[in-house]
Amino acid sequence: MISAIFEYQFMQNAFIASILASIVCGIIGVIVVEKKLVMMSGGIAHTAYGGVGLGYLLGFEPIIGAFLFSVSAALGIGAIKRRGGVQSDVIIGLFWSLGMALGIVFIALMPGYPPDLNSYLFGNILSVTKADLYLMIILSFLVVFIVIALFNDWKAYLFDEEFASIIGIKTVFLEYLLLVLVAMTVVVLIRVAGIILVLALLTAPSAMASIFSKRLKSRMIFAVIFGVIFCISGLWISYKLNIASGACIVILSVVCYFFTYAIRIVHIKMKRKNIASKQIVGEEESEV
Amino acid sequence: METAIHIDNLSVYYGETAAIKNICLDVKQGEFLGIIGPNGGGKSTLLKAILGLIPITTGNIQIYEKTIGKNRTAVGYVPQFATMDRRFPISVMEVVLTGRLKQGLSLFMKYSNEDKDIANEQLKRVGIDHLAKRQISELSGGEFQRLLIARALTVHPKLLLLDEPTASVDMNSREQIYHLLRELNKEITIVLVTHDLLAISSEVKKLACLNGKLVYHGEPLLNEHIVNELYGCPVDLIAHGVPHRVLKEHEEGIAK
Numbered sequence: 001m002i003s004a005i006f007e008y009q010f011m012q013n014a015f016i017a018s019i020l021a022s023i024v025c026g027i028i029g030v031i032v033v034e035k036k037l038v039m040m041s042g043g044i045a046h047t048a049y050g051g052v053g054l055g056y057l058l059g060f061e062p063i064i065g066a067f068l069f070s071v072s073a074a075l076g077i078g079a080i081k082r083r084g085g086v087q088s089d090v091i092i093g094l095f096w097s098l099g100m101a102l103g104i105v106f107i108a109l110m111p112g113y114p115p116d117l118n119s120y121l122f123g124n125i126l127s128v129t130k131a132d133l134y135l136m137i138i139l140s141f142l143v144v145f146i147v148i149a150l151f152n153d154w155k156a157y158l159f160d161e162e163f164a165s166i167i168g169i170k171t172v173f174l175e176y177l178l179l180v181l182v183a184m185t186v187v188v189l190i191r192v193a194g195i196i197l198v199l200a201l202l203t204a205p206s207a208m209a210s211i212f213s214k215r216l217k218s219r220m221i222f223a224v225i226f227g228v229i230f231c232i233s234g235l236w237i238s239y240k241l242n243i244a245s246g247a248c249i250v251i252l253s254v255v256c257y258f259f260t261y262a263i264r265i266v267h268i269k270m271k272r273k274n275i276a277s278k279q280i281v282g283e284e285e286s287e288v
Numbered sequence: 289m290e291t292a293i294h295i296d297n298l299s300v301y302y303g304e305t306a307a308i309k310n311i312c313l314d315v316k317q318g319e320f321l322g323i324i325g326p327n328g329g330g331k332s333t334l335l336k337a338i339l340g341l342i343p344i345t346t347g348n349i350q351i352y353e354k355t356i357g358k359n360r361t362a363v364g365y366v367p368q369f370a371t372m373d374r375r376f377p378i379s380v381m382e383v384v385l386t387g388r389l390k391q392g393l394s395l396f397m398k399y400s401n402e403d404k405d406i407a408n409e410q411l412k413r414v415g416i417d418h419l420a421k422r423q424i425s426e427l428s429g430g431e432f433q434r435l436l437i438a439r440a441l442t443v444h445p446k447l448l449l450l451d452e453p454t455a456s457v458d459m460n461s462r463e464q465i466y467h468l469l470r471e472l473n474k475e476i477t478i479v480l481v482t483h484d485l486l487a488i489s490s491e492v493k494k495l496a497c498l499n500g501k502l503v504y505h506g507e508p509l510l511n512e513h514i515v516n517e518l519y520g521c522p523v524d525l526i527a528h529g530v531p532h533r534v535l536k537e538h539e540e541g542i543a544k
């Protein structure tokens with residue numbers, strides 16, 4: 001694979017795309033998991049399908065359409081949720097299926113033979129184009145910059161929104177900004193994992209990081225590292241076996257997560273046993 | 289004397305139901321106001337309205353002659369129920385430091401040494417400075433409660449609102465918290481919501497009784513009539529050994 005990276009442009013693109021995807025999904029993934037926005041992210045991602053369809057119908061880059069649709073979905077869901085009166089998972093569900101339905105309608109309206117949308121649904125990192133890559137670079141840079149620049153405000157907001165608003169931090173602005181960041185992240189991830197599989201990339205690295213670290217910043221760093229490992233090895237497997245990259249990366253991430261989880265459970269159980277047996281020995285000795 | 293809180297004809301509705309109705313209340317600078325009342329009496333609602341956390345239906349509230357939006361840094365708040373996720377990856381020190389954040393948004397902000405000293409000092413004040421490096425998930429309920437007080441103090445407020453700060457702390461810590469409040473009250477105004485009638489008798493300078501409306505506001509002396517209107521069962525209170533300063537009517541009955 002290493003020689004292929006130097007040889008083929010598409011492999012270079014795929015490699016850069018995986019690194020970018022790992023960075024944003026590590027950082028935003030930790031926030032999404034902590035703020036319990038996993039389903040929200042799913043909704044935003046699936047709404048993007050409508051944008052992809054519109055792009056094909058009107059003849060512009062589908063990824064731009066995906067970007068516009070996910071950002072509008074993020075703002076729309078955020079606005080309705082803030083207004084109250086409706087449960088947020090209801091709105092998420094509605095946006096989720098509306099986006100998909102619009103995508104199907106737009107594609108059906110297209111004259112001629114329908115395009116293959118699989119690479120948007122399931123991700124095909126090997127088909128990343130230069131235009132995709134430029135958009136991904138810009139979005140990743142924005143996401144990382146915004147999170148780092150406001151890190152302390154984010155921390156206060158994520159931990160306790162009420163207190164943050166009492167001391168005058170602009171929590172409403174942060175709420176919308178966070179949803180837009182999620183939308184941007186989703187767009188970066190679409191080419192790598194696909195609309196349907198995005199959730200795994202957002203959750204698996206950060207969930208795994210939460211096993212290894214109890215601090216927000218180091219959790220993000222761990223999540224980025226895990227993301228890089230999953231994406232690059234997934235890419236390698238998909239290149240060798242000629243299977244869609246999204247599926248490989250997702251299966252790898254999820255399997256790794258459950259594996260780590262199982263090891264941790266066993267580890268904790270053994271520790272408990274050790275402590276218990278020590279206590280028993282201690283009691284016996286004291287009886288003697 | 290300066291007025292810390294001026295509440296004029298305040299009503300707050302949740303949907304159709306009124307939580308508090310037509311409240312008029314002034315709190316002077318340097319006062320120590322205790323608020324008591326039955327569950328659902330609107331105590332937390334009143335504090336949240338003062339803080340601008342919930343929309344008020346009618347009336348208006350002023351903090352040091354300005355609206356709360358213009359005077360945020362003057363007020364510290366210790367909530368009744370921690371709404372946040374206790375498993376959030378953040379340390380005790382980091383939580384207290386959030387009290388030092390500037391209003392609005394600050395780009396690439398780093399906490400200064402002064403911020404850290406202030407945070408440490410407040411942790412010491414509530415007696416949990418030895419836990420500074422702990423993750424909040426590793427704190428007990430009472431330790432967490434004290435952390436919230438330390439965080440509120442880090443803002444350096446002129447006015448401190450506390451919603452049942454002693455509900456889950458042990459007797460020693462409770463004594464310590466009241467001692468701290470007494471100290472703080474030399475400089476700042478305090479509003480304390482509590483079900484702890486013992487505290488009301490010995491700590492507060494003024495008392496407000498809230499049961500949807502303001503049943504009583506004045507010296508911390510209660511007569512049977514007010515208690516009756518407030519809880520509907522004065523006898524119970526007496527049976528629990530409420531000291532005589534609270535229940536004026538029974539003063540004669542208890543040997544001094």
Ligand SMILES: Nc1ncnc2c1ncn2[C@@H]1O[C@H](COP(=O)(O)OP(=O)(O)OP(=O)(O)O)[C@@H](O)[C@H]1O
Pocket residue numbers: 302306307325326327328329330331332333334368
């Ligand atoms: N978010 C809400 N939505 C609808 N009604 C609410 C809400 N919060 C409180 N209420 C209602 O408003 C009334 C006052 O509630 P509040 O929390 O202010 O009482 P409280 O005096 O603090 O009680 P407690 O002693 O139990 O803390 C109650 O009847 C409650 O049912």
Ligand SMILES: [Mg+2]
Pocket residue numbers: 331332333368451
């Ligand atoms: Mg309350």
